[in-house]
Amino acid sequence: MPNQATISEKSLQLVPRASGHMWHPMTAPAVNSLQAPLVIASAQGIHVTDTTGKTYIDGSAGMWNVNVGHNRPEIKAAIAAQMERISYCSTFGAMTTEPALALSTRLAELMQIEDMTRFMFSTGGSDAVETAFKLARQYWLLEGQPRKSKIISLRNGYHGLHWAGTAASGSPVWKAAYEPGIPGFLQVEGPYPYRNPWTSDPQQLGEICAGILEREIVHQGPDSVAAFIAEPVQGVGGVIVPPDNYWPLVRAVCDRHNVLLIADEVITGFGRTGSLFGCRRWGVKPDLMCLAKGINSGYVPMGATAVSRRVAQAWEREHPMAAIMHGYTGSGHPLACAAALANLDIVIGEGLTQNAAIQGAHLLERFQLLKGRFACVGDVRGTGLMVCIEFVKDRSNRQPHVPGDPFLVSFMQNCMRLGLLARMQANKLYLSPPLVVTRSAVDQIADVVEEAITSAMNVAVPERASASQPH
Ligand SMILES: Cc1ncc(COP(=O)(O)O)c(C=O)c1O
Known part of the structure; x- marks a missing residue:
């Protein structure tokens, strides 16, 4: 594909569109005018x-x-078998399907170590992040702390491209065309061992960056901060692996100031880092986890937000009639769930x-x-x-x-x-x-x-x- 910077308006007029009527994500339409995808x-x-x-x-x-991997017969068979029964069913209110129920049970089993007990399904990683933010804000409302609404994230972080995810994602490149974004989203420096102004010692870097997060929470006022979100290993921002002490220190900072910890495991979930979940590698239990991608290997679009026992109890013990005013037509899509069940059998079995x-x-x-x-x-x-x-x-x-x-x-x-x-x-x-x-x-x-x-x-x-x- 051509470099966007090399395309002149004149050259564009000479070339017919090569990409039909389609616009591609994260791409200037001009790029696809010059060269067929x-x-x-x-x-x-x-x-x-x-x-x-x-x-x-x-x-x-x-x-x-x-x-x-592509074209797995087990997943295709699971999707086809589910299509023979029912291809779509809403999960709003008191209705669901067997694969959606079975998947929530399977995830709870797989995430016992993290103590994730409830799951809200969606249609992708951006949805999973959006759901986590809304649940975090509602959690504090239910806990009688409605001012706790701000979300802190990392400068190299990427949390999808929905409105709130864009606000939480770090790079100005993703935000510039759509500003002003949602207020109350702040970014702090995270540990980037190869490029940082402080130190080449990983442990020290972990301490410095956890300290930066803590100072920001204190500066904002802990009674105004709902959650800190980060990827256990930053993916899109540069495959940045944090020092071993960073996540445990971050967990401690969040605990000290009563801030929820959201692990965005959209890339790292389900084995990619060499650990079933990224945060498990550091023995850290988040309060909410965002899942997508590897949940069903992309055979059908799917996301999920995992809710820990601690967060779930605000609804289940304290406010059983507090409705979660959030969800998607595709939440718990039976084909996506059937694909996920077959996919997880392969991930674990192989x-x-x-x-x-x-x-x-x-x-x-x-x-x-x-x-x-x-x-x-x-x-x-x-x-x-x-x-x-x-x-x-x-x-x-x-x-x-x-x-x-x-x-x-x-x-x-x-x-x-x-x-x-x-x-x-x-x-x-x-x-x-x-x-x-x-x-x-x-x-x-x-x-x-x-x-x-x-x-x-x-x-x-x-x-x-x-x-x-x-x-
Ligand atoms: C960490 C992280 N969160 C969220 C997303 C957004 O996921 P999706 O593109 O499925 O909306 C991504 C996508 O790459 C991601 O890497």
């Missing part, structure tokens, strides 16, 4: 095939979500969490070797099958490549030519293949990345640049 026709396992017959490794697992840990460690090892070979590889980081390479112009001062830089453009084109689909945001390459990936496929991914770097360093800049999208 890659049209994917079919997929199997970790591979996708385009309409010309070219096959690629799906290095992003779709959008970090096709965790069990040990995909463990596989993510093993294959992710191997991918990181292979990328560390690249760091030794190429000066443009500034940082290599990740956990499980969330892995990132941060490219730099100059390793000594960590100066990043800017988006549209000829090296990055050429690198991404090389990846595609060599049969790897991966995501690039600014100067960061993200790899998050399906959790069923094998060691030999991981080696193939690493080989492609190595060759793509080598030829990008030598090759002249091609005319048609690859758009590095801001998401």
